């Protein structure tokens with residue numbers, strides 16, 4: 074049965090996500106801040122823990138099915154675990170997964186992206202949004218020879234010092250608006 078629930082109602086959230094609460098307690102003993110990215114701790118009263126994702130849905134460890142409007146902050150445009158992507162991942166995983174050296178598929182993917190966007194001449198692949206932001210800042214500073222960057226208050230752009238100031242991250246919620254959020258997390 075599908076039920077519309079208001080997850081911003083704390084009492085409803087706690088009633089529906091009790092397994093997540095236990096896991097969050099355990100997590101705080103072994104993970105810094107109980108999460109591996111400060112934004113994940115921003116959910117009140119605690120983050121829900123995901124067991125799996127299928128198509129447009131997330132299934133939490135509490136057995137709740139949620140519509141996922143976030144979709145990995147963008148890259149999951151086909152939804153969670155689409156068959157065609159699973160097949161390709163399996164195909165490639167049998168060849169190994171870490172070489173520290175360039176591979177053919179990177180070139181093929183870069184060609185595909187460049188071919189689809191007239192404004193893009195070259196790409197640099199990185200492992201996370203934070204790394205992409207740090208790389209973009211370095212590139213812009215190197216090219217323009219300017220030091221300052223404009224950062225919108227309350228926005229999160231990854232665990233990079235320059236952009237954590239007044240970020241909408243968990244630590245910012247603790248009132249640490251003037252400290253880089255990650256520092257506050259380590260100090261608390």
Ligand SMILES: Cc1ncc(COP(=O)(O)O)c(C=O)c1O
Nearest residue numbers: 110146201202203204229230231
């Ligand atoms: C706009 C923006 N930039 C950067 C990031 C950081 O991405 P990652 O967690 O992959 O480092 C995020 C993540 O929420 C983001 O929303």
